[in-house]
Amino acid sequence: MAILHLTRLKKRYPNGFIALHGIDLSVTEGELIVIVGPSGCGKSTLLRTLAGLESISDGELTINGRRVNELEPAERDIAMVFQNYALYPHMSVAGNMGYALKNRGVPKDEIRRRVAATAELLGLGELLERRPRQLSGGQRQRVAMGRAIVREPQVFLFDEPLSNLDAKLRVQMRLEIRHLQKRLGITSVYVTHDQVEAMTLADRLVVMNGGHVEQCGTPMALYAEPATRFVASFLGSPAMNFLPVTIHQGGVVLPNGTPLALPVDIPEGRAATLGIRPEHLLEATSTQNAGVILEVTIEMLEPLGADMLAYTRLPGLEEWLVVRLDGAHAAREGQRLSLTFSPAYCHVFDADGMRVSMTEAADAKARAVQ
Amino acid sequence: MRYQRLGLDLVSHLLLAAGCGLFFLPVWLAFTASTHSMSDLYTHIAPLWVGDVGLDNYAQLLSEPVNGLKTGMLRLLFNSLVMATGIAVGKIVISVLAAYAIVFFRFPFRRLCFWLIFITLMLPVEVRILPTYEVVANLHMLDSYSGLILPLIASATATFLLRQFYLTIPPELVEAARIDGAGPWRFLKDILLPLSKTNLAALFVIMFIYGWNQYLWPLLITTDANYMTVVVSLKRMLTTGDALVPWQDVTATAILAMGPPVLVILLLQRYFVKGLVDAEK
Numbered sequence: 001m002a003i004l005h006l007t008r009l010k011k012r013y014p015n016g017f018i019a020l021h022g023i024d025l026s027v028t029e030g031e032l033i034v035i036v037g038p039s040g041c042g043k044s045t046l047l048r049t050l051a052g053l054e055s056i057s058d059g060e061l062t063i064n065g066r067r068v069n070e071l072e073p074a075e076r077d078i079a080m081v082f083q084n085y086a087l088y089p090h091m092s093v094a095g096n097m098g099y100a101l102k103n104r105g106v107p108k109d110e111i112r113r114r115v116a117a118t119a120e121l122l123g124l125g126e127l128l129e130r131r132p133r134q135l136s137g138g139q140r141q142r143v144a145m146g147r148a149i150v151r152e153p154q155v156f157l158f159d160e161p162l163s164n165l166d167a168k169l170r171v172q173m174r175l176e177i178r179h180l181q182k183r184l185g186i187t188s189v190y191v192t193h194d195q196v197e198a199m200t201l202a203d204r205l206v207v208m209n210g211g212h213v214e215q216c217g218t219p220m221a222l223y224a225e226p227a228t229r230f231v232a233s234f235l236g237s238p239a240m241n242f243l244p245v246t247i248h249q250g251g252v253v254l255p256n257g258t259p260l261a262l263p264v265d266i267p268e269g270r271a272a273t274l275g276i277r278p279e280h281l282l283e284a285t286s287t288q289n290a291g292v293i294l295e296v297t298i299e300m301l302e303p304l305g306a307d308m309l310a311y312t313r314l315p316g317l318e319e320w321l322v323v324r325l326d327g328a329h330a331a332r333e334g335q336r337l338s339l340t341f342s343p344a345y346c347h348v349f350d351a352d353g354m355r356v357s358m359t360e361a362a363d364a365k366a367r368a369v370q
Numbered sequence: 371m372r373y374q375r376l377g378l379d380l381v382s383h384l385l386l387a388a389g390c391g392l393f394f395l396p397v398w399l400a401f402t403a404s405t406h407s408m409s410d411l412y413t414h415i416a417p418l419w420v421g422d423v424g425l426d427n428y429a430q431l432l433s434e435p436v437n438g439l440k441t442g443m444l445r446l447l448f449n450s451l452v453m454a455t456g457i458a459v460g461k462i463v464i465s466v467l468a469a470y471a472i473v474f475f476r477f478p479f480r481r482l483c484f485w486l487i488f489i490t491l492m493l494p495v496e497v498r499i500l501p502t503y504e505v506v507a508n509l510h511m512l513d514s515y516s517g518l519i520l521p522l523i524a525s526a527t528a529t530f531l532l533r534q535f536y537l538t539i540p541p542e543l544v545e546a547a548r549i550d551g552a553g554p555w556r557f558l559k560d561i562l563l564p565l566s567k568t569n570l571a572a573l574f575v576i577m578f579i580y581g582w583n584q585y586l587w588p589l590l591i592t593t594d595a596n597y598m599t600v601v602v603s604l605k606r607m608l609t610t611g612d613a614l615v616p617w618q619d620v621t622a623t624a625i626l627a628m629g630p631p632v633l634v635i636l637l638l639q640r641y642f643v644k645g646l647v648d649a650e651k
Contacts, residue, residue: 074551
């Protein structure tokens with residue numbers, strides 16, 4: 001059942017700027033939706049319109065079947081966790097967590113009971129009398145979460161809640177949020193610009209760009225079959241490699257003339273882009289009977305421990321071709337490398353950046369190669 | 371950077387001590403003069419040590435009607451206290467609301483409103499004193515506490531100071547309060563006022579002293595001695611016609627008049643410095 005339902009939600013600012021061009025989205029109970037995109041893509045605006053901090057210009061927003069377009073944030077039955085936590089500096093942890101309940105006229109005893117229970121859940125029991133400035137970043141983050149949980153809202157909104165934490169704490173809190181969210185069955189909308197956070201947390205991922213939803217689906221679906229070149233480039237680190245190609249005789253041709261047999265569903269002669277992820281480029285071995293061999297030169301290496309990233313270039317091409325090698329690989333800069341890849345892992349995008357589906361024949365062939 | 375050199379320390383401390391002495395000397399002279407009899411003061415040069423009358427002058431001053439006036443010193447002090455407190459509290463209440471509106475509410479001509487308030491900084495009481503007098507006279511507020519207080523309680527300085535502080539409040543805090551169901555009044559009461567506690571204390575000190583030291587305005591609108599302030603009465607004591615000026619009374623009154631402002635500073639000094647220097651995080 002959809003808890004949160006957006007129908008052609010639009011946001012137009014008084015100066016004429018359109019931040020959201022009609023967003024459609026349904027969030028089911030207990031689901032964690034992550035909205036991800038580069039800065040300025042409208043993801044924060046979207047979250048703020050859900051919260052009621054920004055007005056809705058057009059379209060409809062319902063929470064639990066109730067239209068909430070015109071309701072104040074406090075009346076929408078939502079809670080929000082802010083990037084800088086926005087804790088009230090002069091109130092104790094308990095005061096911060098209980099403030100919303102106090103404003104709602106919940107009896108004092110009940111506030112105390114609920115705050116204590118939530119604090120227990122988050123491991124904040126010892127800190128209830130402290131002021132926010134006496135807490136560490138992670139503890140503040142937890143208080144901000146507690147302030148949201150204690151209200152028992154229909155929907156949780158997270159606005160880049162981990163951005164102010166250091167890398168180690170961020171990973172820890174990410175797990176903690178995921179764990180809590182599953183355990184309490186909290187319906188959540190989570191905004192981030194960090195694609196790792198997005199991939200790891202999301203039940204479903206919404207990739208936004210320029211006020212539009214580019215694609216929506218499970219993280220792995222988006223990763224495996226990005227609908228647009230934008231989604232392909234945004235998800236995955238290091239990013240997908242893109243090579244400009246032209247369509248010729250049902251296949252694609254690289255600018256340096258190398259033909260690849262990829263029967264794609266696109267008219268002859270058109271310009272297109274071929275995308276392939278760094279981990280799908282494999283070193284060709286003599287025993288393998290691979291269809292396509294790319295001869296490249298390693299220009300730079302980035303050892304990451306488990307992996308080694310090789311920045312290579314095809315002769316006569318400007319674009320980098322990043323290859324993910326094994327961390328123990330003995331590659332050296334300047335060395336030549338023979339690469340091969342399976343057509344099944346190739347993505348082709350047309351001139352508008354839309355994914356081009358391979359023909360049935362191509363799919364079958366791709367599977368055969370695998 | 372802090373220099374750790376004995377010579378430098380010594381010189382700076384000497385300079386500070388000299389400065390303190392310089393400021394304290396007139397106060398000390400006023401105090402010693404207030405403990406001498408009138409005849410002493412007219413036969414000797416300004417005394418540097420306390421005289422033989424001790425605090426008798428004070429006792430007399432506080433118990434009998436002030437020279438040339440039909441009212442007592444306690445009443446004058448009370449009038450000053452009412453006026454200074456009224457002005458300080460009034461200024462704070464109005465400035466809090468004005469700054470709150472300017473910073474947190476979106477309404478047409480918001481910016482214009484702020485600048486209108488701001489440019490009144492350039493118009494001190496003295497410049498607009500005649501029109502103000504006429505307004506107060508037409509409202510029949512001459513010789514009344516409201517006449518003393520009301521024309522002085524709008525404050526561009528305080529509005530500006532509070533506005534600057536309110537602007538440092540992160541917008542997320544305002545939004546968090548909105549989500550937590552705090553309406554405009556609740557937000558003001560539960561969040562904004564507690565956060566600006568130190569600023570308010572600092573403002574209160576400044577405005578209390580400003581109000582206490584008002585001279586021209588109370589002089590102009592009070593003819594009834596029952597509404598005269600202690601600062602105005604000081605001047606009145608000096609105009610004695612042919613008789614000798616009672617310097618022992620004048621100095622004693624000056625010392626008494628210094629009391630309440632000093633007390634206010636002592637009580638609030640902890641906040642005073644904090645409120646002007648740093649915004650509490």
